[in-house]
Amino acid sequence: MNTSDNGHSSLEIDVLYLLKKIWHKKVLIIFSTVLFGLLALTVSVFILKPTFTSSTRIYVVSQSAENNITSQDLQAGTYLVNDYKEIIASDSVLSEVIHREGLTLSTGELRKMLVVTIPSDTRIITISVNNVQPQSAQQLANSIRQVAAEKIKQVTKVEDVTTIEEAKLPESPSSPNIQRNVFLGALFGGFIAVVLVLVLEVLDDRVRRPEDIEEALGLVLIGVVPDTEKL
Numbered sequence: 001m002n003t004s005d006n007g008h009s010s011l012e013i014d015v016l017y018l019l020k021k022i023w024h025k026k027v028l029i030i031f032s033t034v035l036f037g038l039l040a041l042t043v044s045v046f047i048l049k050p051t052f053t054s055s056t057r058i059y060v061v062s063q064s065a066e067n068n069i070t071s072q073d074l075q076a077g078t079y080l081v082n083d084y085k086e087i088i089a090s091d092s093v094l095s096e097v098i099h100r101e102g103l104t105l106s107t108g109e110l111r112k113m114l115v116v117t118i119p120s121d122t123r124i125i126t127i128s129v130n131n132v133q134p135q136s137a138q139q140l141a142n143s144i145r146q147v148a149a150e151k152i153k154q155v156t157k158v159e160d161v162t163t164i165e166e167a168k169l170p171e172s173p174s175s176p177n178i179q180r181n182v183f184l185g186a187l188f189g190g191f192i193a194v195v196l197v198l199v200l201e202v203l204d205d206r207v208r209r210p211e212d213i214e215e216a217l218g219l220v221l222i223g224v225v226p227d228t229e230k231l
Contacts, residue, residue, distance in 0.1 A: 018198060025197045032193035033186045040185025041178065050173035054137035055128040056145045057164040060084055060152060080156060081123050085116045087155055088127060088148040096147045097140065113137075114144065124164065134170045141167035 022029070060080070087093065094107040094114075103110070115128040127145050131137040149161035 018201060021201050022194060022197055025193070028197070029190055029193040033190040036189025036192070037182050037186030040181045044176045044178045044181045048176045049132050051130050051132060051175045052134040052137045052170040052172075053128055053130050053174035054134070054141045054167040054170050055126055055165075056141045056167040057124055057126050058145060058149060059124055059162045059164050060156075060158055061123065061160065061162070081118045081125065083156065084125055084148075084152055085118060087151050088116050088125070088144065089114060090151070093144065093147050093151050096151075097143045100147070101140065101143055110140075113140065127167075129167070130174065138167045138169045 089111055091107045094110045097103075098105055098107065098110060113130050115130065117126045117128070118124070119126075127141055127148070129137045129141040129144065131140065145163065145167070149163075152158060152161055
């Protein structure tokens with residue numbers, strides 16, 4: 001590379017050459033893409049256990065004695081939503097749920113099934129339970145809601161915890177997402193194949209083109225002797 005223009009030209013030729021190598025290896029890349037996609041499909045269908053999610057929603061508001069909600073009540077309720085979240089996931093609530101439902105789980109195991117979400121700028125709390133059994137997911141979500149409502153009233157002294165939506169029986173599993181897993185698996189397989197082709201090509205120091213001689217020896221190529229067998 002004697003000049004910047006030659007450098008840019010050489011780089012451009014190298015890129016085109018690598019793209020041609022990738023195109024020539026398209027069968028390998030397609031095979032890798034299909035293979036990893038099928039592996040992801042197999043794992044999603046036959047190995048991963050389907051998980052069902054059931055959700056219930058509650059609304060907590062602190063009411064005054066005259067049942068009039070003031071701006072201070074609303075502001076205080078906004079600040080307390082994270083406290084409600086901690087109460088719902090507390091050992092006291094979960095242990096009571098385990099006792100009522102006659103479960104053999106620990107509070108830690110039950111907590112792993114529980115997801116409590118609070119959308120920003122709202123006081124609506126969503127309680128979700130993930131379980132391999134749809135009936136168990138629904139029953140646990142409703143049980144946690146009931147126990148949590150009692151505990152929130154007891155601890156924070158609010159007058160009411162309103163149930164907006166009870167947990168319903170999930171009709172289809174929430175995970176695994178088979179389509180997403182297959183797509184990501186195929187994408188990963190194609191990416192691995194392309195990287196492998198590029199790495200092998202970069203590490204290959206054999207002379208394949210006239211330009212390789214100029215780059216290796218630093219000499220200007222005068223001519224090329226044709227292969228008579230190909231003529």
